Amino acid sequence: MAKIIRxxxxxxxxxxxxxxxxxxxxxxxxxxxxxxxSDMGSKHSVKRANIQVLEISEISQEEVLDPIVRKTLEMY
Structure with a gap:
């Protein structure tokens, strides 16, 4: 089962x-x-060591803000 991760x-x-x-x-x-x-490194030309992850959380479909993720969820 797929998860939505923020x-x-x-x-x-x-x-x-x-x-x-x-x-x-x-x-x-x-x-x-x-x-x-991969995305952040290619779009902003930064190394992984320069990316600090502050929070990782699993969210519900209602909490999704990204329109692309929301659209893909509607297809199922």
Whole structure:
């Protein structure tokens, strides 16, 4: 059964820290972390060591803020 995982964190090492919140529809929490590191690293050109994860939580469908994740959930 798939889970909806929200990851909150910040990117350090740039001029000023950038705070982010990402949501993923995945099977395991570790999958969400891997996708987040990959996405943030490629979009912002930062290494994994410069990404600090502040919070990882499983959320319900009603709590989803990301429109893409929400749309994929509606398809099921």
């Amino acid at each position: 990851i909150k964190g910040k990117i350090v090492g740039k001029d000023e820290p950038m705070v982010f919140s990402k949501e993923y529809n995945v099977l395991k929490e570790s999958d969400a972390l891997e996708i987040m590191y």
